[in-house]
Structures are given as C-alpha cells and as structure tokens.
Amino acid sequence: MPNQTSVYEFEVKLCGLEEKFWRKIELTSISTLAKLAYAIMASFELSGSHLFCIMYNELRFEFSNGEYDDIYEPCNSKLNTLDLKVGDKLKLIYDFGAEMTFDITLTEIKEFKKGTGTHYPYVLSGAGESIPENYFIDDLIEKINHNDIDYKEYNSKIDNALLKGKMLILKNIYEDDGESNIILN
Secondary structure: OOOOOEEEEEEEEEOOOOOOOEEEEEEEOOOEHHHHHHHHHHHOOOOOOOOEEEEEOOEEEOOOOOOOOOEEOHHHOEHHHHOOOOOOEEEEEEOOOOOEEEEEEEEEEEEOOOOOHHHOOEEEEEEOOOOOOOOOHHHHHHHHHOOOOOOOOOOHHHHHHHHHHHHHHHHHHHHOOOOOOOOOO
16 A cells, blocks of 8 residues: 555554553544644644654654754655554654653554545544643653542543644644734634
C-alpha cells in the first residue's frame, strides 16, 4: 500500500501514566506530523500553550522558523514520507519545561476506503478524559494517586464530535500566519 493513501492506526500513551491516559487514533497516511500532534493534543484537551516536537528515529519535527538544518517543519512533513511500518514508534514531547512525553506506536495499516476522507482523524478508544497541564509527570502521578485531580473516564463520542474543531484551534495557534480563521468575541 505504499503508493496509495492508507489509514494508520496509532496507539498513544502518556509516559508514566500509560494505563490512565491513552488513545487509539486513526489518521490517513497523507496527514502531516502536525496533524498527528494536533489530534493527540486535542483528544487529551491540551491547550496548545506550549511548544512541541515529534521525534522518529533520528528525525526531529518542530516549528523552528528554518533556524536549524536538522529540524523539519511538522506541517510540511507527511506521515507516508517516513515509510512507517507496523510496530514503529514515534514520540511527542509537549511542553519542553515539564516535558509531557507521549509514546506513539503504529499498530495497524488499513485500506483507505473511497469517500471516507472526512472521517479522519478519528479516535477509536481511550482512557482518561483530559490531562491537566503545567505539571511535571511525577507531580501529576502523585495528584492522581491522592485524588487531588478530578480524573474522568474517556468518552469517544464526545471527543470525536469536538475533535476537528479543537484541531483547527491548535492549527491556528501553531501555524498562524496573521490570517487567523478564528473569530474571537
């Protein structure tokens, strides 16, 4: 399936809290790495108030304004150019201060069915509704263990109903070129 559009199914887990916060997300193989990051951040209700990068093997994808030759723009890099195979792993690091790290594993490559393009990205399942931001992972673990944070079960129907809108907000935050599509009152 390398020369045609496929559907990639990824399992995404928050490192340190793998059983509490995870998702299974489907995207098309022609999606960008930025779109993968936005789908993950939107599904976990992260605000987009921190920088992020995606790493795969020795490659690093982040917004750097072309300052570095060895860093690639995630909005210009498509998943299918990585030649991913089932079992391959990527990492998303969100918030370089607290370093919230997500392990991303490609679990399945499926046939793309004609006429289903607007269905993706789509979250199949998960655990943990939203991740509180601005905590180091050890502090977050402690707060969850002591019930200091309201941990809610995940609802994929609600998440999928809101996912694309939340992704558009994140896209506008990270890729804003001065012509924002969002109108704020």
